Amino acid sequence: MKELGNAGITSPLGFKANGIACGLKKSGKPDLALIYSLVPATAAAVFTKNAVKAAHIMVDAKHLQSGEAQAIIVNSGNANCCTGARGIKDAQLVVTELAASLEVLPSRCLMASTGVIGKYLKTEKILAAIPQLIKGLGFDGSDAANQAIMTTDKFPKQATVRFLMGKKTVTIAAMAKGAGMICPDMATMLCFVTTDANISLPGLRKALKLAVDASFNCISVDGEMSTNDSVFVLANGLAENKLIGTSGPGFEQFCAGLTQVCLKLAKMVVEDGEGATKVIEMRVEGAATQAQAKQAALRLANSPLIKTMIAGENPNWGRIPAAIGAAGVKMNPDKLSVELQGKTVYQNSVSKVTDLDILVPLLRSKDIVIRVKLFSGKYSQTMWASDLTHEYITINTEYN
Amino acid sequence: MKELGNAGITSPLGFKANGIACGLKKSGKPDLALIYSLVPATAAAVFTKNAVKAAHIMVDAKHLQSGEAQAIIVNSGNANCCTGARGIKDAQLVVTELAASLEVLPSRCLMASTGVIGKYLKTEKILAAIPQLIKGLGFDGSDAANQAIMTTDKFPKQATVRFLMGKKTVTIAAMAKGAGMICPDMATMLCFVTTDANISLPGLRKALKLAVDASFNCISVDGEMSTNDSVFVLANGLAENKLIGTSGPGFEQFCAGLTQVCLKLAKMVVEDGEGATKVIEMRVEGAATQAQAKQAALRLANSPLIKTMIAGENPNWGRIPAAIGAAGVKMNPDKLSVELQGKTVYQNSVSKVTDLDILVPLLRSKDIVIRVKLFSGKYSQTMWASDLTHEYITINTEYN
DSSP states (O other): OEEESSOOTTOSTTEEEEEEOOSOSTTOOOOEEEEEEEEEEEEEEEEOOOSSOOHHHHHHHHHGGGSEEEEEEEEEEEOOOSOHHHHHHHHHHHHHHHHHHHTSOGGGEEEEEEEESSSOOOHHHHHHHHHHHHHTOBTTOHHHHHHHHOSSOSSOEEEEEEEEETTEEEEEEEEEEOSOOSSSSSOOOEEEEEEOOOBOHHHHHHHHHHHHHTTGGGEESSSOOOSSOEEEEEEOOTTOOOOBOSSHHHHHHHHHHHHHHHHHHHHHHHHTSTTOOOEEEEEEEEESSHHHHHHHHHHHHTOHHHHHHHHTTOOOTTHHHHHHHTTOOOOOTTTOEEEETTEEEEETTEEOOOOHHHHHHHTTSSEEEEEEEOSSOSEEEEEEEEOOOHHHHHHHHOOO | OEEESSOOTTOSTTEEEEEEOOSOSTTOOOOEEEEEEEEEEEEEEEEOOOSSOOHHHHHHHHHGGGSEEEEEEEEEEEOOOSOHHHHHHHHHHHHHHHHHHHTSOGGGEEEEEEEESSSOOOHHHHHHHHHHHHHTOBTTOHHHHHHHHOSSOSSOEEEEEEEEETTEEEEEEEEEEOSOOSSSSSOOOEEEEEEOOOBOHHHHHHHHHHHHHTTGGGEESSSOOOSSOEEEEEEOOTTOOOOBOSSHHHHHHHHHHHHHHHHHHHHHHHHTSTTOOOEEEEEEEEESSHHHHHHHHHHHHTOHHHHHHHHTTOOOTTHHHHHHHTTOOOOOTTTOEEEETTEEEEETTEEOOOOHHHHHHHTTSSEEEEEEEOSSOSEEEEEEEEOOOHHHHHHHHOOO
8 A cells, every 4th residue: 555645635536626715714824625526426424423513514414315425615714513503504505505606416515614613604705715716626736725624733634545456546535634723612623535446335434434433533632522523535436446345355455545544644633733742652452342442542542641741751650550440441450561662660560660760761752652451351452642731721721 | 517617637526636747758748647536436438449549448448347447547658559469568567557556456447648659658667657646646636637648739628517416416527638749640539537426337338428429529620530549437426426327317417417528628629629720610400310410510520621711711612512512411402501600601502692701701700610401301410620720731741
């Protein structure tokens, strides 16, 4: 599976993109993006499990019942969430106008929003900008689109893989915006995947769920779940590979590619987390069930004491057994082992390393690995988390 | 129920206490306390649910099987946790020596520890200090004991209530140390309740569980659960009231008094939480079940985005519906209402207040009340939490 360095969401065949400023962001920075497939694409999405959902998700969920889409319009600067019936109407208005201008069925147009909560969308600004947005669509438009979905992201996030299926070349590309929002209210994660793979709707839905479970569902910046989190995939079939179903070698290959792209972006989201200075890989092994492995890893990933310990390069490793003990999972506390950067610091109820001259240098790396063995079974799970710093507090206490 | 202002754990009849420095704390501050009842008392305790438990809990759990105790020795400066078989031996050694010096049965002596994790207890320092500790026991020793259990607590925490049962006066007193530890590794909460009430062992156990559920189990500083958290109660019967059982008006009265004392201390622990500048009361109403009400309130209490919002007096109230939506409980998102300081800011999917001139002054108070109605049933739950500040990060990133 070949990874393409600087390619973006227009690398698969038949995708154009654009990004412009329409005036939603006070800063005047780009805030409106469009992703467009020349032909109708098989489409699927995974949305936030938050019971309070943004308006765009209501519209998308309905449109995605058909399993087909051709365009996704994305605005930053306003989440269009907690906006009730008017918010849904506003999203429908944008999508309807886009469909008319693109001359495609309204049900083939999707929308995503990210930004401040509880304020109505200035639809007139979006509607006025749609002609320019469409006019500027290009095969080289991925960077512009990527800029327009960013909020306080410190860097754009994209990933692309290319591989052979039989004699056909298939490309999967994606861009994401991540967990960094200041004026807006919370960390919304949006991800858009484009691919020229020829895949059935059930196959695409299944692959997306598997890929998201193994990537975006394995990261945590602060344990918060956004009202707008969404991952979309459009598969337009232009690679002309043999149709991929819901199993078999072709499905496995596609799924591996999709997971690789999503996992790369997920780690970039953590790296760009609010105030993050380090990426912590939390690996739990020897759990009694897969669910318990995940529960334990999530407990580590959301522990403020572990996250501040890593931020401060402070080797108080006792926080790790204490957090895992509080995870509510089956474990053998008498055997429990804890590794920091590959070094066992605690095992069989005995401290293995307390020497600060050994411990402190271990934590100077930007990438930290914590490994915990529960001795209760054979299941394991890895999560990625950011550290917790003063900058996180600054970002989230200030109101701009 | 009369609250006594400055009284401490020696206010009930027949209790003496003392606190001294034995050299466990580098600072030379008091670090060893003793609580002593002149006669054997009915005894119960509630311990952390953390699977990784401190050594003292192993010893206490065994001794408490008899339901009787006469003395509790408490050291600060070392948690004696993650210290394996040697840690348990060390705790047993201290308790055995204390029993011999006090001339009481070893099974009637209990121990509690708070401090750094993963280091062996310097038992020789404790053993050498026991004679002086016992010699100094006094009916006016509650302040000395309170000083000796503190770690980074900014103020001592004690509460006392007195009431009539029939013609007899019953007193319940307690002291606690809370969620502030720097050199040590985590926030350990210890609480010691003394009472001269005459109560059966089943009655005492039941009342303690109810009181802890309604107080210490309803607070959160950072969502972490300590390896050492313990609440002890000794009831020596010297008030000579009619024996309290497990139900009836006498039980209700005792339970109300015990809960009042525990709740007062629990709120003081939050007020003194690491870096805390505000106490936030999180009230969830209209939940489908009691468990869901608690789950939702806990989600609010542990939300870093809500806690930083309150710290910064930043009125981004959209974080509240977003957090509650992520709680995984049954709710009606179309009706959901959110109140801030008694003012409805969001209801029926519509923002009610966005004017910063109204919102910002609401948050200037030290005591903040957030109220959320789920419209799914009749159950409610209140939790108390601290805010999340730069000071929390400073305390927990630094290694001392």
